[in-house]
Amino acid sequence: MSHPYLILARRRSTLQGCCLDEEVMCLGACGTLQGSPQLHQTGRDELREGLRLVAGDDYEPSLEMLQTIGAIADLESSYGRGWSGPMAGSNNWGAITCPGYNKETGTCPPGCSPNKDSSPYSGEYVTCFRRYASPADGAAGIINLLSKWPEVIAAIESGNLDEVSWTMRERNYYLGRKTDHREAAREHAGALEKRTKEIAEAMGEPLRAWRKGEDWKPGDDGGSSTNLASTLAKGAVVVTFLAAVSAWIFRRK
Numbered sequence: 001m002s003h004p005y006l007i008l009a010r011r012r013s014t015l016q017g018c019c020l021d022e023e024v025m026c027l028g029a030c031g032t033l034q035g036s037p038q039l040h041q042t043g044r045d046e047l048r049e050g051l052r053l054v055a056g057d058d059y060e061p062s063l064e065m066l067q068t069i070g071a072i073a074d075l076e077s078s079y080g081r082g083w084s085g086p087m088a089g090s091n092n093w094g095a096i097t098c099p100g101y102n103k104e105t106g107t108c109p110p111g112c113s114p115n116k117d118s119s120p121y122s123g124e125y126v127t128c129f130r131r132y133a134s135p136a137d138g139a140a141g142i143i144n145l146l147s148k149w150p151e152v153i154a155a156i157e158s159g160n161l162d163e164v165s166w167t168m169r170e171r172n173y174y175l176g177r178k179t180d181h182r183e184a185a186r187e188h189a190g191a192l193e194k195r196t197k198e199i200a201e202a203m204g205e206p207l208r209a210w211r212k213g214e215d216w217k218p219g220d221d222g223g224s225s226t227n228l229a230s231t232l233a234k235g236a237v238v239v240t241f242l243a244a245v246s247a248w249i250f251r252r253k
Contacts, residue, residue, distance in 0.1 A: 037202035043070055043079040044203060050139025054147070055244040063208040064159040065241075071161075071195035071209070072168075073142060075188075080138045086113040091132035094142030101128045120179050145173075147245050154238045159209045161196065162216040165189035186214060 047070055051061055073079045073093040080091040090113060097117075100109040108114050108128035118124045132138040146152050149171050155163040165188040168174060169181050176184030193211045200207040212220070 040202035046135040049136035053140040054143045059244040067196045067209045068156045071192045091138035093138040098130045161189045161192045
């Protein structure tokens with residue numbers, strides 16, 4: 001039996017465009033709930049439950065992880081609540097896609113629904129997005145996807161949002177609205193920082209994830225994060241998290 005949260009899905013090619021400039025319901029996601037303290041507080045509870053599903057009951061996440069993944073989820077979909085149309089109620093936190101869109105019938109495989117997406121290279125198109133049974137399942141989905149890339153987890157644990165956005169862009173988690181990778185990553189990092197500040201305020205906790213500045217570039221802070229050896233050297237906490245995820249997956253097989 002395969003682990004229920006290990007999904008065979010490709011990531012959507014870009015951000016829901018509305019999330020970066022705060023327009024409402026652009027391309028079906030990112031609604032008026034953005035920035036609500038209650039939303040961030042509820043999202044935190046659901047994120048912790050998703051982490052328990054993925055890494056087990058004994059894993060205690062850092063504030064860097066909680067704030068950053070929360071910000072990503074809010075940016076992408078208002079913690080899964082910002083979808084409209086066929087994706088309403090999908091609990092898809094990370095705007096995670098699944099293959100198999102049928103252009104002739106406009107339908108998707110079971111467990112997925114069609115929705116618009118966009119690319120700075122090709123414009124708007126329709127693809128299939130995954131549906132999840134609960135908010136915790138949706139949180140587990142985005143955590144599992146990010147956990148495939150050790151350098152992204154290392155960046156998350158570092159609290160450096162510029163590095164988070166850069167590593168995510170290099171893995172094509174999003175494309176953004178600009179074809180230049182560094183410009184897209186800067187815009188993404190700014191959107192994340194806005195949300196980590198809101199999250200810290202809503203939770204009454206210190207801010208642990210912020211930008212290093214417009215001048216940050218890949219390779220700052222001790223070498224390129226895309227080098228696996230450099231990534232793992234950033235701290236035992238990264239290894240601990242990935243080991244917890246792997247062990248929990250093995251136990252649930």
